[in-house]
Amino acid sequence: MRLRNAALAVASAVALVCAVPTSANAATGDFLYRVGPGIPAGMADPASGHCINVFGATESDPAFAPENFTNSTATVFLDFDCSGDVFYVMNPGKVLGNRLKLRSVIFS
16 A cells, blocks of 8 residues: 555656756846947847847948846857857846947856
8 A cells, every 4th residue: 555655656756856847947037238329139038048149230340239137147249140259248127338249148
């Protein structure tokens, strides 16, 4: 009888662990910035752990004035493909001015 109860408890625990949904691999919230002459742009609920090239940024005109309204840390890079030595780490809620330029970002 005890063996059956123990087996039922183990099976129930395994079923519960398998039934709990895994968290989505995305930051929740908005990441905003400006492109060109100051046109607002952004991304909603961006993927975490993947480099994202900023839409609207070009070689001659990077995006600027990032605002991190996600729940994740954003690391912004001056170069495309999250490369180069020039980067800035933005905690959630951080708003930076027009002087910060970026072409790519990765969220934790």
